[in-house]
Amino acid sequence: MNRQIGILANRKGAITHVIVGDAKGIFIPPLEDYPLGKRPLRGLRLIHTHLNDEPLNKDDITDLSLLRFDVIAAIGVRGGEPVHLHIGHLVPQSGTTTPDTDREKTYELQSPKDFYNHDFDFIPFIAALEDEFERSQGFVISGAVKRKEQLRPGPGMQRRGHEYGPEYGSEKGQQRGEPSDERAILVSVSTDARHDQEDSVDELAELARSSNVTVLEKVIQRPKQINPRYLLGEGKLKDLVITAMNRGATLLIFDQDLNPSQIKAINELTELKVIDRSQLILDIFARRAHSRDGKVQVELAQLKYRLPRLSGKGTAMSKLMGGIGGRGPGEMKLEIDRRRVRDRITLLEKELKSLGEARRQRKARRVENKVPIVSIVGYTNAGKSTLLNALTRSRTFVEDKLFATLDTASRRLRFPHEREVIITDTVGFIRDLPKDLVAAFKSTLEELEDADLLLHVVDISNQRFEQHMTSVDTILKDLHLEDKISLLVFNKSDLIPPEETAYLSQRFHAIAVSAVDNSTFAPLLSAIEAYIFDEKREAAKV
Numbered sequence: 001m002n003r004q005i006g007i008l009a010n011r012k013g014a015i016t017h018v019i020v021g022d023a024k025g026i027f028i029p030p031l032e033d034y035p036l037g038k039r040p041l042r043g044l045r046l047i048h049t050h051l052n053d054e055p056l057n058k059d060d061i062t063d064l065s066l067l068r069f070d071v072i073a074a075i076g077v078r079g080g081e082p083v084h085l086h087i088g089h090l091v092p093q094s095g096t097t098t099p100d101t102d103r104e105k106t107y108e109l110q111s112p113k114d115f116y117n118h119d120f121d122f123i124p125f126i127a128a129l130e131d132e133f134e135r136s137q138g139f140v141i142s143g144a145v146k147r148k149e150q151l152r153p154g155p156g157m158q159r160r161g162h163e164y165g166p167e168y169g170s171e172k173g174q175q176r177g178e179p180s181d182e183r184a185i186l187v188s189v190s191t192d193a194r195h196d197q198e199d200s201v202d203e204l205a206e207l208a209r210s211s212n213v214t215v216l217e218k219v220i221q222r223p224k225q226i227n228p229r230y231l232l233g234e235g236k237l238k239d240l241v242i243t244a245m246n247r248g249a250t251l252l253i254f255d256q257d258l259n260p261s262q263i264k265a266i267n268e269l270t271e272l273k274v275i276d277r278s279q280l281i282l283d284i285f286a287r288r289a290h291s292r293d294g295k296v297q298v299e300l301a302q303l304k305y306r307l308p309r310l311s312g313k314g315t316a317m318s319k320l321m322g323g324i325g326g327r328g329p330g331e332m333k334l335e336i337d338r339r340r341v342r343d344r345i346t347l348l349e350k351e352l353k354s355l356g357e358a359r360r361q362r363k364a365r366r367v368e369n370k371v372p373i374v375s376i377v378g379y380t381n382a383g384k385s386t387l388l389n390a391l392t393r394s395r396t397f398v399e400d401k402l403f404a405t406l407d408t409a410s411r412r413l414r415f416p417h418e419r420e421v422i423i424t425d426t427v428g429f430i431r432d433l434p435k436d437l438v439a440a441f442k443s444t445l446e447e448l449e450d451a452d453l454l455l456h457v458v459d460i461s462n463q464r465f466e467q468h469m470t471s472v473d474t475i476l477k478d479l480h481l482e483d484k485i486s487l488l489v490f491n492k493s494d495l496i497p498p499e500e501t502a503y504l505s506q507r508f509h510a511i512a513v514s515a516v517d518n519s520t521f522a523p524l525l526s527a528i529e530a531y532i533f534d535e536k537r538e539a540a541k542v
Contacts, residue, residue: 001020002023002051003020003021003022003023004021004022004023004024004025004026004048004049004050004051005018005019005020005021005026005048005049006018006019006021006026006046006047006048006049007019007046007047007048008031008044008045008046008047009044009045009047010034010043010044011043011070011123011126016033016034016044017029019048021048023051025059026048028046028063028067031044031067039130040068040090040092040130040133040134041068041069041070041090041126041129041130041133042067042068042069042070043070044069044070045069045070045071045072045073045122046063046064046069046071046072046073047072047073047075048073048074048075049074049075049076049077049082050074050075050076050077050086051077052076052077052078053076053077053078053083053084054074054076055074055076055086055109055112056072056074056086056087056088056109060072060074060088061088061107062238062242064088064089064090064107065090065106065107065241065242065245065246066238066241066242066245068090068245070089070122070126070129071087071088071089071122071125071126072087072088072089073085073086073087073088074086075115076112076115082115082116083115084112084113084114084115085112085113085114085115085118085120086109086110086112086113087109087110087113087120088107088108088109088110089107089108089110089129090106090107090108090129091106091107091108091129091132092132092133092135106242106246182211182212182213182214182250182251183213183214183216183247183248183249183250183251184208184213184214184215184216184249184250184251184252184253185215185216185217185218185219185240185243185244185247185249185251185252185253186201186204186205186208186215186217186218186219186253186255187219187220187221187231187232187240187252187253187254187255188200188201188204188218188219188220188221188254188255188256189221189222189223189226189231189232189254189255189256190222190256191222191223191224191225191226196467197220197222197255198220199464199467200255200431201218201220201255203430203431203464204253204255204277204280205218206381207277207280207281207284208253208280210284211280211283211284211287213251213253213280216247216248216249217243217247217249219240219243221233221236228262229261229262229265230262230265230266230269231254231256231258231262231266234269237266237269237270238269240252240270241269241270241271241272244270244272249272250272250273251272251273251274251275252266252270252272252273252274252275253275253276253277253280254274254275254276254277255276255277256276256277257276257277257278258274258276260308260309263275263276263309278305279305281430281433282298282301282302282305285298285301286298286299286302292355293352293355296348296351296352296355297352299344299348300345300348300349300352303341303344303345303348304345306341307338307341307342307345310337310338310341371420371421371422372421372422372452372453372532372533373421373422373423373424373450373451373452373453374413374421374422374423374424374451374452374453374454374455374528374532375423375424375426375448375451375453375454375455376388376423376424376425376426376454376455376457377426377429377448377454377455377456377457377472377476377486378428378429378455378456378457378458378459378468378472379428379429379430379458379459379468379469379471379472380428380429380430381428381459382428382457382458382459382468382491383457383459383491383492383515384425384426384428384457385425386491386515386516387455387457387489387491387513387515388411388423388425389515390515390516390518390521391411391413391423391521391525392411392412392413392423410422410423410424410425411423411424413528415525415529415533419529419533421452421528421532423455424451426448429471429472429475430471431467431468431471431474433475448476448479448481448484449481449484451484452485452531452532453485453486453487453528453531453532454476454481454484454485454486454487455486455487455489455528456469456472456486456487456488456489457489457491458488458489458490458491458510459491459492460490460491460492460493460495460496460501460504460512461492461493461495461496462492469488469508485531487511487524487527487528487531488508488509488510488511489510489511489512489513489524490504490505490508490510490511490512490513491513491514491515492514492515493512493513493514493520494514494516494517494520511523511524511527
């Protein structure tokens, strides 16, 4: 026939599939009846022919790793007769790497055996191998990663290519504030040579840590051209899946924003939950919002983000279009979901408007009492809340994580001569802040318009502090606040040498402080007082 032949057999030895391929290879059929679940191996072995007595090749190893067969065996055929038996199987991670690579080998190939005279006994072998997997601490199987279905290869697929069905996992288990058991691989794909991927991925890792996600590995790729379907090349993505399976990953987090079709395509190929940077930030906000203002704004941003990502049959199958072909049983579930989301968005926008009215009333009282307002702004985790607590001797929530503060806090700061100001702490900024989130928090950020002075707090100990300053300035510009009087404050000055602090403060015309050392506050307080109360504000410039 000059075609490769293959069979799939289960643990009982029953043949579940017979596959007839071509001269180059075979296609693996859907395996929805044999899901992985929490098992390290699928419970199926693949036995197939190689027409020129070839050993197991890269495609075989990819199948073994992606589909997690018990074993994969190739019967080497020459002249129409079987000659050798080539066997490969997965091995649990031991924590060591091979001499010729920095990656740990995840499979093992046995030496070729005489087809008519071999001693490979499958049943005791697989029992011992599975026990070894279960004992291994390096291999983690999560119930969040479940195989649902496999799709038959389409016309654009390579031989032996695979596509996998989606299983997104439940978000209900991610209760706010609870530790997460998610284990993630971070992925960044960019063709922009000016884009500092390493710094951006490091920041993504901090975001993941703030969401209690364990980061297993970081993958950075700079392709000549972005794959419109997967971002990564399909081969690179399959390598990533193998890594994810062997590291026990449950989640892929992309540093770039993904459109709905990309999320779906990557999810189908990898069978892992896939999110992007924006979705991770939204998750952090959902965990950290405590006030009614914050909760409403975060839910609104989440719904606006998810609405275009609700996938289904599309408008072509809609029962809402009317006319010929539009009559029938009514709305599909997808359309009902979309309508409910739109209704909820409308309700939240009304509530946000009502909460905004309450803020305007508080503003009116402050204006009537003629109390000046100083607002603290800055990159997330720059120490804004710590500085507020130290200046006003208050106890707002502080944590060494990104976006620890979401809810605006206002405190009174007293000066000599019976003078005082209201000092407010705002949500931290970050580069590439999701547009839906900026829009949702716009009503809160609009309070910055009422400020008489902005304190732009910068973590001077962070090596990317200049990029952080630029990101904050960009967001302030987007909010049309670039002309607002601001005072640059370099925080965490105790973490760098004094001479470097002095140089940077002079270069950027900033005031250096350490929020954990009250003795450093005198220049800052004098500058605030001069800006607010001195008619000759030029005297306050550093």
